[in-house]
Amino acid sequence: MQYYDDEQNHKAALLLFYLxxxxxxxxxxxxxxxxxxxxxxxxxxxxxxxMAYMPEVAALAAYPMVLYRTRKMFHxxxxxxxxxxxxxxxxxxxxxxxxxxxQLAGV
Numbered sequence: 244m245q246y247y248d249d250e251q252n253h254k255a256a257l258l259l260f261y262l263x264x265x266x267x268x269x270x271x272x273x274x275x276x277x278x279x280x281x282x283x284x285x286x287x288x289x290x291x292x293x294m295a296y297m298p299e300v301a302a303l304a305a306y307p308m309v310l311y312r313t314r315k316m317f318h319x320x321x322x323x324x325x326x327x328x329x330x331x332x333x334x335x336x337x338x339x340x341x342x343x344x345x346q347l348a349g350v
Contacts, residue, residue: 260317263326264310267333271306275299278340285347298343302336309333 278299286295309332317325 256322257317260314260322260326264314264329267329268306268310271302271333271336274337274340275302278302278344281344282347285344289347291347295347298340302340306332306336 279296282291282295282299285291310329313325313329316328
């Protein structure tokens with residue numbers, strides 16, 4: 244007879260959360276890379292300065308901090324909130340990068 248073990252469920256949820264973090268990091272960094280390329284093209288066309296790259300650099304530095312904070316949140320037992328914050332911040336960063344690129348296209 245096998246007994247219910249909550250520790251196995253927690254380990255599986257932790258593994259799933261870490262996999263989700265890795266996938267979300269790859270998605271956000273994919274958009275950041277695309278934004279870097281687009282800003283490079285806009286910089287060549289319109290003669291923009293290095294300051295045009297600042298939102299991309301900020302997103303590149305900020306999202307790992309978000310992942311670290313959500314990992315701490317997950318370990319405190321707020322698992323659903325951690326997943327929601329992680330995906331919410333990823334979508335916010337992607338939308339803000341697209342808004343930044345649309346402003347560059349209208350230069």
